[in-house]
Amino acid sequence: xxxxxxxxxxxxxxxxxxxxxxxxxxxxxxxxxxxxxxxxxxxxxxxxxxxxxxxxxxxxxxxxxxxxxxxxxxxxxxxxxxxxxxxxxxxxxxxxxxxxxxxxxxxxxxxxxxxxxxxxxxxxxxxxxxxxxxxxxxxxxxxxxxxxxxxxxxxxxxxxxxxxxxxxxxxxxxxxxxxxxxxxxxxxxxxxxxxxxxxxxxxxxxxxxxxxxxxxxxxxxxxxxxxxxxxxxxxx
Numbered sequence: 619x620x621x622x623x624x625x626x627x628x629x630x631x632x633x634x635x636x637x638x639x640x641x642x643x644x645x646x647x648x649x650x651x652x653x654x655x656x657x658x659x660x661x662x663x664x665x666x667x668x669x670x671x672x673x674x675x676x677x678x679x680x681x682x683x684x685x686x687x688x689x690x691x692x693x694x695x696x697x698x699x700x701x702x703x704x705x706x707x708x709x710x711x712x713x714x715x716x717x718x719x720x721x722x723x724x725x726x727x728x729x730x731x732x733x734x735x736x737x738x739x740x741x742x743x744x745x746x747x748x749x750x751x752x753x754x755x756x757x758x759x760x761x762x763x764x765x766x767x768x769x770x771x772x773x774x775x776x777x778x779x780x781x782x783x784x785x786x787x788x789x790x791x792x793x794x795x796x797x798x799x800x801x802x803x804x805x806x807x808x809x810x811x812x813x814x815x816x817x818x819x820x821x822x823x824x825x826x827x828x829x830x831x832x833x834x835x836x837x838x839x840x841x842x843x844x845x846x847x848x849x850x851x852x853x854x
Contacts, residue, residue: 619643620844628834628844630705631680635844644681651851653701655681661704662690665730669723669743673697692725692740696748698854703847707834708768708826710801711760711848714740721748722850727805729774733781737805738812752813757820760848761833764825765790765800768837772797778804 619642620628624635629647631640641655648655659672660680669692677700679685693702694714702724704711709728715721725731725740737757744750765788775797778785784807788800802821809819830838834846 623839623842624844627846629703629847630845633844641681647849651701651849653699653851657699657851658701658703659693659695660685661693661724661726662688663705663726664689664691665726665728666691667731667734667736667739668692669694669725669736669740671695671743671747672700672702674700676700691727691731691736692723692743694721694723694740694743694747695852696721698852701849701851703849705845705847706760706762706826707836707843707845708763708838710762710805712737712740712805713758713760713848713850714744715756715758715850716744716748716750716754717756718754719748719750720852721750722852724848724850727801729768729770729799729801732801732804732808733777735781735808737808741809741812741814753815755814756818757809757814759802759805759819759821761822761824761826761829762801763827763835763837764802764823765798767825767827768799768801769796770799775799782807 620639656678659676670690671694704724704726712725714723775789788803790798826833826835827838834843
């Protein structure tokens, strides 16, 4: 029911969109999924790399009750009927699934989270908390801004080159001195380096900025936009 720049399914309570509108969007989503809003757990994103294992005790946090956590850009669970929710408007949604352990995770990887390697951090949390084997994990990339549109200054590309020796393969300098950064490529390389099987990685080819009529895009709307979300749940 959101309108204007937030039309029509903004799911971020931190945008200047009436709280009642955002809540109604969640209520309708819950109805479509045949669950309650109390079955949802929302992240608290700050472009960091913390990934939180959650349980039924966290149900409803961020939507119907206060969070007991802060600064969380990733969520993981092995419990059924708990909908993990993370938010995006150009950043990379990462979906993790271990069919052997029946574990899922969702992580939000913007350029800062990518620099901090939240993808690898998610794998490590799944190993430590649930005993997952990286070779069993399946990872999917949701729609995000692609290197055709993700323009950054040279200092950002330098940070990546200092952090990842191979990051230079995923940046291109334009004639005007600006750089185009391939977050997808950097994250994919990071996943391979921590043991994910190449055939277990699926990448969405859609650019959110190129398709801002379909997706909320921070870059495509100069920051005046709502926020879409990624969802993941283990059905009981």
